[in-house]
Amino acid sequence: MYDFANSGYTTVVITAVFNAYFVSVVAEGAPWATFAWTAALAVSYALIVLTAPVIGAWADAHAAKKRLLAATTIGCVLFTAGLACVGRGDLAPGIALVILSNFCFGTGENLIAAFLPEIAEGEAMGRVSGWGWSLGYLGGIVSLGACLAYVTHAQLQGVPATGFVPVAMLITAGIFALASLPTFLFLRERAQPAAAGRVVRGAIARVGETLAQARRFADLWRFLVCVVFYQAGIQTVIALAAVYAQEAMGFTTRDTIMLILLVNITAAAGAFAFGQVQDRMGHVRTLVLTLIGWVVTVLLAWAAEGPMLFWIAANLVGLCLGSSQSAGRALVGYLSPPARAAEFFGLWGLAVKLSAILGPLTYGAVTWMTHGNHRLAILVTGLFFVAGLAILAGLDTARGRRAALAETAG
Numbered sequence: 084m085y086d087f088a089n090s091g092y093t094t095v096v097i098t099a100v101f102n103a104y105f106v107s108v109v110a111e112g113a114p115w116a117t118f119a120w121t122a123a124l125a126v127s128y129a130l131i132v133l134t135a136p137v138i139g140a141w142a143d144a145h146a147a148k149k150r151l152l153a154a155t156t157i158g159c160v161l162f163t164a165g166l167a168c169v170g171r172g173d174l175a176p177g178i179a180l181v182i183l184s185n186f187c188f189g190t191g192e193n194l195i196a197a198f199l200p201e202i203a204e205g206e207a208m209g210r211v212s213g214w215g216w217s218l219g220y221l222g223g224i225v226s227l228g229a230c231l232a233y234v235t236h237a238q239l240q241g242v243p244a245t246g247f248v249p250v251a252m253l254i255t256a257g258i259f260a261l262a263s264l265p266t267f268l269f270l271r272e273r274a275q276p277a278a279a280g281r282v283v284r285g286a287i288a289r290v291g292e293t294l295a296q297a298r299r300f301a302d303l304w305r306f307l308v309c310v311v312f313y314q315a316g317i318q319t320v321i322a323l324a325a326v327y328a329q330e331a332m333g334f335t336t337r338d339t340i341m342l343i344l345l346v347n348i349t350a351a352a353g354a355f356a357f358g359q360v361q362d363r364m365g366h367v368r369t370l371v372l373t374l375i376g377w378v379v380t381v382l383l384a385w386a387a388e389g390p391m392l393f394w395i396a397a398n399l400v401g402l403c404l405g406s407s408q409s410a411g412r413a414l415v416g417y418l419s420p421p422a423r424a425a426e427f428f429g430l431w432g433l434a435v436k437l438s439a440i441l442g443p444l445t446y447g448a449v450t451w452m453t454h455g456n457h458r459l460a461i462l463v464t465g466l467f468f469v470a471g472l473a474i475l476a477g478l479d480t481a482r483g484r485r486a487a488l489a490e491t492a493g
Contacts (some may be wrong), residue, residue, distance in 0.1 A: 084262065084263075084265040085152075085270075086216060086222065087218040087221060087222035087225075087262055088261075088262035088266065089156075089159070089192065089222070089263070090219040090222040090223040090347075091223055091226025091227070091255045091258050091262075092159060092163060092226075093223070093321065094222075094226055094343060094347060095223075096181075098343055099227060100230060100248060100336065100339075100340065101166060101181075101248065101251075101252065102120055102322060102323065103328075103336065104244055105120050106120055106326055107329070108170070108171050109170070109171065109172070109173055109174060111171065111172060117323070117330075117450045118444075118447035119174070119178070119447075120323075120443075121322065122444065122447065123181045124185060124440075124443055125440040125444050126182050127185035127186045127189065128437070128439040128440045129436070130186050131186055131190055131432060131436040132433050132436045132440075135189075135190065135430070135433045136426065138151065138190060138193070138194075139193060139197065139428060139432070140426045143423060146272055148197055148198060148272055149267070149272045151194055152191055152267075155190045155191035156259070156260075158183065158187035159259065160256045160260045162183045162184035163184050163252055163255055163256040163259065164256040165180045166180050166181070166252040167250070168249070170245050170249075171245060189436060190432075192432065193428055196412055196415075196432070197424050198270070199212060199412065199424070199428075200416050200421050200424040201272075201424070208413045208417055212416070213355055213409045214355070215409075216351075216355075216409040217409075218351075220347045220348070220401075220405055221347075222258075222262060223343075223350075224348060224351070226254070226255050227343055227347065228344060229254050229258065230251040230254055230255065231337070231340045233250055233251065233254065244336060247336075248336075300420075300486050301482075301486070302478055302479050302482055302483030303427070303483055305478055306414060306418060306475075307415075307430060307431065307434045308434075309471050309478070310411060310431065310434040310435060310471075311441065312470040312471040312474060313377070314439070314442070314471075315439075315441045315442030315464075316377060316465065316467035316468045317377070317408070318435070318438050318439035318442045318443060319443050319467070320400060320404075321404075322442075323443060324339075324342075324343065324400075325343070326457070328342060328393075330455065330457050331457040331458055331461075332393055345394070345397055346400050346404070347401065349401025350400075351401075351405060352402070352405070353401060353403065353404065353405035353406040366410050366413055366414040367478055369406065369410040370411065370414070371472065373403045373406045373407040374403075374407065374468050374472050374475070375472070376402065377465075377468040378465055378468045378469060380396050380399040381461060381462065381464055382462075383395060383396035385458055385461050415427065415428060416428075417480065417483075417484060418480070419487055438467075441467075445464070446460045446461070447460075449463055
């Protein structure tokens, strides 16, 4: 249910509506507008990179995942609502609110992922993770559908983007707040406090111990490096899908929302379908299949001159997005020592956020240096998926699982 709740934020704010609004209205279509958007996201992800391992270790030591999740949820809801006040030329407040809201979203994403080993046994993690991602895309559909209904009505009344986008931010914040309530009412934290006293120092020491023992978890660390690369491609698509649709394909806001709605439907189907089979097929094989799909998707988007081929690419994005995200999260849980789940999911969050800096900034830099060549930028994005495939080839999940269970037994 939390996956259902928080997906509206990333779907509406990061992927479908506010990113294109930021580029065309807030930054007034300046040559550096796309780079400014990616730089704002990069700052928020850098903050998560700096704090995620410590927050994860602190949450493990004090059994505080749920309390911290409540704080980040409140923050993301309030800062998202604050985006409703951002209009034409409001660059500084727009950037600040994007940074703060995305920091809260990303930190909460790490915390909710760390509950997975508490509610699913090792062999069922892929299936349960798939359920979560599937519900997440349904949540994105609900938020985006509500925004689409309002935007369509507003445009028929002649309301400009400066009028309907702020209301879309309020709709998104409200749905997030309401849909997250079941998590805080019914989810029970089963972990027990493991330490007390010097919280920050203890957390840093524990993370330092994890880093020092990297050789014991060689396959997990190899996968985290793989995550940095293939997630760089995924995070680029998430952050810049609407911008590409608008700048390269000439889509309107309404067209883009309908496109992302379709992507969420196919993503929900992909997450659910692959969640049912990835525990039998194997997490690595599932991930390889989806990464190949990502490479094909990027090539189709690059080659598309008209809407038909681009809509086909969008359907493939959905199928690959849901399944690759689900398989990746489950694989981290499978390779992590159960007693240190939040800590290792913090490192997973760190890898994802590093990728969210690397990928979108690369895309933004390419568009800036080439005076707006979005097609070249999306082609460069495909190289991240190729690199991920190359690194994944050397992963041994059986060996990695044995190392994780040996840590627990010790």
